[in-house]
Amino acid sequence: MRQAHHQLTVFSSQGRSLYEFTRELRDWVSSTDIQVGMLTVFIQHTSASLLIQENADPTVRADLERFLARLVPDGDPIFQHRQEGPDDMSAHVRTALTQIYLVIPVVGGAPVLGTWQGVFLYEHRYEPQRRKVLLHLIGE
Amino acid sequence: MRQAHHQLTVFSSQGRSLYEFTRELRDWVSSTDIQVGMLTVFIQHTSASLLIQENADPTVRADLERFLARLVPDGDPIFQHRQEGPDDMSAHVRTALTQIYLVIPVVGGAPVLGTWQGVFLYEHRYEPQRRKVLLHLIGE
Amino acid sequence: MRQAHHQLTVFSSQGRSLYEFTRELRDWVSSTDIQVGMLTVFIQHTSASLLIQENADPTVRADLERFLARLVPDGDPIFQHRQEGPDDMSAHVRTALTQIYLVIPVVGGAPVLGTWQGVFLYEHRYEPQRRKVLLHLIGE
Numbered sequence: 001m002r003q004a005h006h007q008l009t010v011f012s013s014q015g016r017s018l019y020e021f022t023r024e025l026r027d028w029v030s031s032t033d034i035q036v037g038m039l040t041v042f043i044q045h046t047s048a049s050l051l052i053q054e055n056a057d058p059t060v061r062a063d064l065e066r067f068l069a070r071l072v073p074d075g076d077p078i079f080q081h082r083q084e085g086p087d088d089m090s091a092h093v094r095t096a097l098t099q100i101y102l103v104i105p106v107v108g109g110a111p112v113l114g115t116w117q118g119v120f121l122y123e124h125r126y127e128p129q130r131r132k133v134l135l136h137l138i139g140e
Numbered sequence: 141m142r143q144a145h146h147q148l149t150v151f152s153s154q155g156r157s158l159y160e161f162t163r164e165l166r167d168w169v170s171s172t173d174i175q176v177g178m179l180t181v182f183i184q185h186t187s188a189s190l191l192i193q194e195n196a197d198p199t200v201r202a203d204l205e206r207f208l209a210r211l212v213p214d215g216d217p218i219f220q221h222r223q224e225g226p227d228d229m230s231a232h233v234r235t236a237l238t239q240i241y242l243v244i245p246v247v248g249g250a251p252v253l254g255t256w257q258g259v260f261l262y263e264h265r266y267e268p269q270r271r272k273v274l275l276h277l278i279g280e
Numbered sequence: 281m282r283q284a285h286h287q288l289t290v291f292s293s294q295g296r297s298l299y300e301f302t303r304e305l306r307d308w309v310s311s312t313d314i315q316v317g318m319l320t321v322f323i324q325h326t327s328a329s330l331l332i333q334e335n336a337d338p339t340v341r342a343d344l345e346r347f348l349a350r351l352v353p354d355g356d357p358i359f360q361h362r363q364e365g366p367d368d369m370s371a372h373v374r375t376a377l378t379q380i381y382l383v384i385p386v387v388g389g390a391p392v393l394g395t396w397q398g399v400f401l402y403e404h405r406y407e408p409q410r411r412k413v414l415l416h417l418i419g420e
Contacts, residue, residue, distance in 0.1 A: 141281045141283075141418075176283055176285065177283065177418070178318070178320055178416055178418060191376060192326070192380055193326055193372065193375075193376060194326045194372055197361055197363075199360040199361040200361045200369065200372050202360065202361075203358065203359045203360055203361050203369050203372070203373070204372065204373060204376055206358045206359075207352070207356070207358065207359075207373050210358065211351075237377055238376060238377070239379070242381070243320050243322070243381050243383050244322060244381070245285060245320055245322055245414050245416035247285060247414075247416075252322060252324065252414050253324065254323075254324030254325055254326070254412070255324075256325075256326055257324065257325075257326055278418065279283060279418070280283070
């Protein structure tokens, strides 16, 4: 049984949006030569999420963003934490309602994603950020 | 240290609803003969979730469904992705707000679920589906 | 490769609120002497959550609580499951919308938490409870 870990940086170049990094994930898993195991993806931030979602039709991501923007209004008057602007606290709430880590079994040297599943970083801040994502794989 | 993995199919025979598969999970863990370890449950879809919830009183599931139906309206006019009907995009949003994988420690040859915790597949589409769930266990 | 597991009890002395236990988590990981691995934190209840959130500014937690209290009203008339009071079903819904387990890679003998990330138990019931949290670590 072996382990491998790696730090990935995802740059959210357009600010608030979803950024797919399925290929980077597959490439790294492949590079470890581990055939069967468990992959963890962990983001070291509290205002961006990780999400596995439909990656075929881009309207899914646009619709999800519209839904979250309505559910968690930026600059909501109930928020006191607004030092960094109207997207500060809403980004924390969006993160709490989604996930900051993913766990995906690995079989045959690849994450067992379904046909339509892509792995995304969901940037919740308006401004582009460099987000640190840690990958860990245990298996053999 | 050893690993085992297995694919389970959960048939959502009544369409949108919660389907418990705690027993199938326990039986498979038991069959691996691994006493201590970590169990991952992963669903290879983007319109159904996995959920650990109260399994004693069925009104909990009915109430949760009523809550989600109000929070994420089917056929919401803000949704553009509606090729497969009014439950298409709402199913993706419900999935994003819940989980598509579970991680449960195993001790004494069984998942360490609390007294009232059951493991459910949450089907978000109206029509019955055959859902693929991958189980992975590492331990000894 | 080795494993360790441990049961922690978190007492939610003020009832509904967030309780940080990052230090207890770090101390236990350190005591196992495992340098690289994967840590799972699992709560054996369905009316309290686990959450990784900003731990610098306490208004973040207050704002998150105000948001959830508005999103999931206690005693909502759509809820039938209310045996234990108006916070009974809302606690289950809040738990479904957040997480009951966390997975955090361990590198250099410590969980790889970002600078502002703290680990919290989120008690959703009004009354103080003794909550059982299981820790599991695999690595070497």
